[in-house]
Amino acid sequence: MPVTTRDYERIAGEYLSHWVDKGRVEGLAVGLAEGRVRGLAEGETKGVAKGEAKAILAVLRTRGIAISSESEDRISQCTDLGLLDLWIRKAVTATSVDELFD
Template identity: 50%
Template sequence: MQAGTYEWKSDFALKHIAEGEARGEAGGEAKLLLTVLETRGFTIDDDLRERITTCQDHEQLHTWARRAATAESLDEVFT
């Protein structure tokens, strides 16, 4: 059997695989948001970095990203 070709069938496995994928996607979205903020010249302190990287809510990350594109301050992004 080749790696990556096995199809998980149990509800337990499928649930945890889906959760892992969602966490991975949120992590990627968080990294992209940090990149946008840093590119725009915002200084990201440790507390804000943690708030962003621990967020698992895709809609919240998308909202912040949309705001980050045009915001004049971090307050405009995160309030």
């Protein structure tokens, strides 16, 4: 019985489907690993920012400086670590919350 074009297409399809499936599995594994690393990094950054904000608020409260709810929200919701670091340094000598934001 002669081999037809359809036979070649079927055989090629079976062969290629193995590689396509393998690529999907490997791609999924790589994507999950990259997503996990990115998620951990984002979580760590958010955790550090939250801790910095709490420290700023603690310093201001310890120094007896009044903090409006708007200022507390602004500090608590900030995720810019550089800005939070600046605010912590200013909180040590500021006489009002507004001085942090100048």
